[in-house]
Amino acid sequence: MSFQFYNHYRRAPGVCTDPMDTPMTITETPFRKAVADLKSPSSAVYSQADWDLAYESASPSVADTRLYEAARWIAQEFAKGRAVFHSPSFGPLSPEWATILAIASLNREYRTALQLKDDLVKSMGKGSMVAMDAYSGLRIKGPNGQHFTVEDLAESSTDLTENWLFDALNAAAADPPPSELSGFAFRAGKSYSFRKALNTLWNQAWHEGWYYEIGADGTSAWRPGDPAAMILNQTWLQRQQTNLMGYPFIDLSVWPKLSQSHRRKFSRQRAVTAVKRVGRSVKLRVSSPSYLSRRPPAYTLEKSAIEGSYLSDFFETEMPNAKGITAAILHLAWHLITDIAEGLTREVKLPSCLSPDDARALALAVPAAALIDAIGEGLEVDTIMATAVVDFLTFAIKSGKNQKGNRGLWSAPLVRVPNCDEYLLPLPALQTSNPVRKVEAWLEKGGIDDTNPITARGEKYEAIYRARLSEDIRTNKKFTTASVAEHGIKKTRDFNEQVDLLVAFGGLCLVGEIKLFLMPTDPSERARYDKKLESAATQAKRKLDLLKKRPDVVAAALGITASEAERLRYLPVVVTAQDYGFSTRVSDVLIVEAGFLSMFLGGTDIVVGRVIQKGSTRTADRKIEYYKSEAMAAQRFEKEASAPYVLKRISDRYTWATSPYPTLAHARATLAVPVFNDIDGVEKERAQSMIATLSNRRTAT
DSSP, X not given: OOOOOOXXXXXXXXXXXXXXXXXXXXXXXXXXXXXXTSOOTTSTTOOHHHHHHHHHTSOOOHHHHHHHHHHHHHHHHHXXXXXXXXXSTTOSOOHHHHHHHHHHHHHXXXXXXXXXXXXXXXXXXXXXXXXXXXXXXXXXXXGGGOEEOHHHHHHHHHHHHHHHHHHHHTOOOOSOOOSOOHHHHHHHHHHHHHHHHHHHHHHHHHHHOOEEEEOTTSEEEEEOSOHHXXXXXXXXXXXXXXXXXXXXXXXXXXXXXSOHHHHHHHSOSOEEEEEEEETTEEEEEEEOOOOXXXXXXXXXXXXXXXXXXXXXXXXXXXXXXXXXXOHHHHHHHHHHHHHHHHHHHHTXXXXXXXXXXXXXXXXXXXXXHHHHHHHHHHHTOOHHHHHHHHHHTBOOOOOSSOOTTOOGGGTOOBEEOTTSSEEEOOHHHHHHOOHXXXXXXXXXXXXXXXXXXXXXXXXXXXXXXXXXXXXXXXXXXXXXXXXXXXXXXOOOSSOOOOBSEEEEETTEEEEEEEEOOOOOOSHHHHHHHHHHHHHHHHHHHHHHHHHXXXXXXXXXXXXXXXXXXXXXXXXXXXXXSSOTTXXXXXTTEEEEEHHHHHHHHHXXXXXXXXXXETXXXXXXXXXXXXXXXXXXXXXXXXXXXXXOHHHHHHHTTEEEEEEEOOOSSSSEEEEEEEEEOOOOHHHHHHHHHHHXXXXXXXXXX
């Protein structure tokens, strides 16, 4: 495994003290305003003198001082990096071979990490019980004592590979590659991961207050500005993954009981079932899969996750910008490509050296004609449509403009080799890409977004969600007087506001905005989403204030009397399709996850944990009941939504550790690393008892 730099904060939180804490907000100060227009530490023309002047001219706060010191530290590292890593980082290679080496290095790193994780899982023993979500948190050790999850590595390595691909297009060499490429791959990996890690660290420092302190031994110890806020943010990511597994959990239970013919109807009709490399060509066979495994294939689980999400109603909608193409078609094509990648991977052992032939094999090179033919056969479409699908899924360098739907390799994994009729396949992007994010990207790229009035998603989602809440309330036997404005409140001459959400139960009335927000994944995205939440919260408060003055409007929408509307206790909320902001307050407005609100109003027992025994399909769920009556539901809603157990159970399982952070300009550095732990002993004993009960029932029948 080559020398790499990783920032580990993105996928896992630390210990959470109180889920009600509002995420960290950065206060704009005169110093921040002054340096906002200066060159950042990553720039080759960064001027320390300009930053010094801005700092000396201000009355700096503690946060200002931390930012100033962080900028200086990071700038020193960047400057040293430019001196150590010569451009181009991959040496005297042509655009073709620089591109091939980029994907080969990415795939080799990822496969090595998978092997290390497999070894770790085997060392745990077959009898141990592990929480299902704990598998994703298993950490492996890399060079210099760093520890990270496979997902950390896949994410960081894939992101930095996009920078490598950009530079590869501008490579000037034209000579054939040397016979040994390992040295070039090693140096380029160091260079790009170094730049990526420092850019990430700077974004953390600027947007989230990350800072460092010098220890007695001279070590620079980097920490988050607000650990609790970072923890909560990453808890939302874990909660999102849990929500996505709702439908797939059903598939996991049902699949072993299905016949092969039913499995085929339930999943894909056609797949790439045989892959064979013959020299520079690749032979691909497309046929009906056998489906012998007792576990559903990745395609089936991903499709279930998408169908259980807010994207289900857009999954099979034809795209205005791509005639005949839908997200469902692209998803099928994605897994045909994954079939090819996994088939080629099985043929390639990890080499100790790296010849040009080794690099091409590791990069999973596929001739364009073979790829298009396989896509056409698998989708049962003609060559023109298959080519259009391949073009849609082909990686394009991001330009300075905001290209809608361009999520890089995560949504477009086909890498065209410059000057060659050939594609390369990045394995980590294909195997670990978030299904919801890539479908979101495809819809945006295809023209299905709120800028198009014909295919606008926001209003359609709002209508679907209100209908869902109406059904939740109707079937909740604990409710007797609850009601929801199923069509919201439309703007009229008499009432100049549109209200997305109005629902009353037990004397409480929720007035809210429904927002179809994506889950942000990096500091700059989170900063933008914070502004979106601020705007939504302002709207919710304004509309609530108007409705309190117009009980007649509330009464008409809910089907109650005006006097009943006057007696309601009103609470402003922002309901988000995904989890970002859940349980926090923005301008005194509560942010609520759409799934949680539906679950709460439905009155069902809540599954707060699921445990499996490795090597079997046995599971155990832990459930809790939120309330026994409508009045109790109204009384407890605000407390439960502000400090939900579904978040606390996740956040309580994290502890902080430190990981070495490789440096060039400073003696030593460490990075605060959150570690996701398995469930505690009490929960484990409870799960073991439940599984034993299930086993006894099976034996008795």
